[in-house]
Amino acid sequence: TIFITLLSCLLLQAADMSRSGTRTSHQEGSNPLYRIPPYYYIHVLDQNTNITRLEVGPKTFIKQDNETVTIGPERMITVPPHHYCTIESPVVRNEAGVVQFDENGQVKLLHADLEIRLAKPDQIPFPLYPGEILRHPVTALKVVAANSALHLRAVLDLYDETTNEQRHAGDEWLFEGPATYIPRKEISVEEQVRAIIIGPNQAIRLSARKEITDRAGQRRVTGEEWLVKKTGAYLPLVHEKVVSVETAHVLTDKNALHLRALKTFTDDFGKQRMNGEEWLVTLNDTETHILNVYEQLVAVVGVIVLNSRQYCVVLDPVADGKPQLGKKKLIVGEKSFFLQPGEKLANGIEGIFILGEDEGIILRCAEAFHDQQANTDRNPGDRWMIRGPIEYIPPTQVQVAIRRKAIPLDENEGIYVRDTKTGRVRAVIGETYMLTQDEELWEKELPQRVEELLTRDPLAERNVQTHSQTSNKSQQQATTASVIEITSVKSKLSARDKSKLITYPVPHNAVVQIYNYKSKKARIIFGPELVMLGPDEQFTLMSLSGSVPKKPNQNQTLCLLLGPDFFTDVIVIETADHARLSLRLSYNWHFEVNKDDEKDAGKLFSVPDFVGDAAKAIASRIRGAVAGTKFDDFHQNSAHIIRTSVFGIDANQHISDRFVFPQNNLIITSVDIQSVEPVDQRTRDALQKSVQLAIEV
Secondary structure (H helix, E strand, O other): OHHHHHHHHHHHHHHHHHHHHHHHHHHHHOOOEEEEOOOEEEEEEEOOOOEEEEEEOOEEEEOOOOEEEEEEEEEOEOOOOOEEEEEEOOEOEOOOOOEOEOOOOOEOEOOOOEEEEEOOOOOOOEOOOOOOEEEEEEEEOEEEOOOEEEEEEEOOOEEEOOOOEEEOOOOEEEEEOOEEEOOOOOEEEEEEEEOEEEOOOEEEEEEEOOOEEOOOOOEEOOOOEEEEOOOEEEOOOOOEEEEEEEEOEEOOOOEEEEEEEOOOEEOOOOOEEOOOOEEEEOOOOOOEEOOOOOEEEEEEEEOEEEOOOEEEEEEOOEEOOEEOOOOEEEEEOOEEEOOOOOOEEOOOOEEOEEEOOOEEEEEEEOOOEEEOOOOEEEOOOOEEEEEOOEEEOOOOOEEEEEEEEOEOOOOOOEEEEEEOOOOOEEEEEOOOEOOOOOEEEOOOOOOHHHHHHHOOOOOOOOOOOOOOOOOHHHHHHOHHHHHHHHHHHHHHHHHOOOOEOOEEEEOOOEEEEEEEOOOOEEEEEEOOEEEEOOOOEEEOOEEEEEOOOOEEEEEEEOEEEOOOEEEEEEEEEEOOOOOEEEEEEEEEEEEOOOOOOHHHHHHHHOOOOHHHHHHHHHHHHHHHHHHOOOHHHHHHOHHHHHHHHHHOEOOOOOEOOOEEEOOOOEEEEEEEEEEEEEOOHHHHHHHHHHHHHHHHO
8 A cells, every 4th residue: 555655656656747747738839739647637628518628648639720728737636644625516427436427428417416535545546536525634533532523413314323313403522632634525514612620629610502411421401511521521511511610618616608609508517408499518528528519609717715714695596497486595615516507696695704802794684594602583684793702604695784892881981872772872992892783883963163163272363353344455464374284174074983982171260151951951161170971961162252343152161161361352431521541452351150059150151252251341331430521530540540440349339350250250340541542633743742841830
């Protein structure tokens, strides 16, 4: 065979050289002589009969006048081994392979038909008869490798001898390798399909384009999807569509897969899953998991780890694969677990209550249960306290209302405690106290003015005005000082804990009145003493006159200073001859009181404004005395007239040394005349004239 093939090639080369020379001669001289080399052919058209015939070399062809060479000389077609070509409109042959002609000598053709010609055993080239067309040149046969296939489609009905099946036009199938594909005119090659490599922990997701039987022998309906998990190469069938390549989820002891069923099916572990059902896949089930086509990954769930000092409460716990709605489950560490679908933690991971001897917790019952610790039945709404030292984990029927800690109190410290059942408020003083389950801290509110006065020094700041009625100029000068004072007061007020006992230090030689609005009684406290205000008690706020001349409600104070002290006032008097004078007087005063006599001590607060009351009383006496005295007499004896009018004359016709106010035991001991100035210009001129005369004398 090899020898014959080589000989054919040499003859064809010689024929090409001869044909080249022949064509050159025809072109040069139009010679009707055609030398046809071996394995060459020409087509000759008889113009009388209009029939084209085939002339095959080697031969010398003499063209007649009525003949025309339409093709050639052309080289015959040689199909090597494992090659093929496609001929359109092939000649008709009988059973012996002989070409058939009609009665006119014209070769018979299968018009519009195709013929696949393969290599023959003798490797003899063949010519193209008139009317035959080389539709597809000589091409090597397709060798289908392993793990690949050709996607074939039937163009015409045929019987497939390789599979012994009858194929109909439109049918599709695979020609799988390793093999060499022999083409047929009834079959078209759509594409080449390669196998998909499935690695470890991988799977391919397939979908059926029509009803088929898969490679596992299972019937699949149109649109159905399934997984192929077998490791290795997988060649999809012609009606199988590769949707995706799925990768397995690796499970550890710290994570789990939360899955949901998209329809009712049996999972990889043989369990029946209902549509919409949710479950967990953990390391106890498998090390790796590839999602089924009917499984949806909701979330990757992390493990919950509890140490020996932690616990948690699970709401709607799952039992036998079903959530117990409305129930609770207590889990105490040390333990690790996964929350099942539908479960959730009530308050996250909580630490157990470790109570010291000065601590406690107040519990509230949410559901009826038997308290084994106290050996008693608890009903919803019950409250009780557990005191330390103890470690306590509340059951699911119990809620922790609040955690208590004992409050240490010195003998001068206290807190206000309110009983939530009775509403009674009391003060706890000088002991370490822990509120019970029926008690709470009570905040005592005070008037804003009292709050400010609690932060003041009653001695050093006794003359600070609280209601400024000074001139605009004075206000401008005091702006900076006022801002500093207000800021200081606010900072002190914000620091006060209203639930702590209110205390007020009463300085020496001072007194404070406390009024109890519940018992409607007042108590008088003389300094030095620390006042502790009861829940129903309030300070008696005193509003005193201030500035010069005296104006009401200028100074406010909580404690009354007993003196001795002084205050200054300016009054305007008018003499008998209508001279108007301005007197600036200073009075020394103090209180005389029997501290052991409760009634006598109560007089101190009987007059709300002792400064204004005393100033008005003294001014009234002085005006009355001066009204009957002429200006000259008053000018010469002003001190005597003023003291006499203020203190009066005793039984011995001497000026008294005190002026007593019996209403509140206020004693005025002296009057200092600081200045006397005329008010009008006429009086000022007369006074100046009198002074000049006295100087001249």
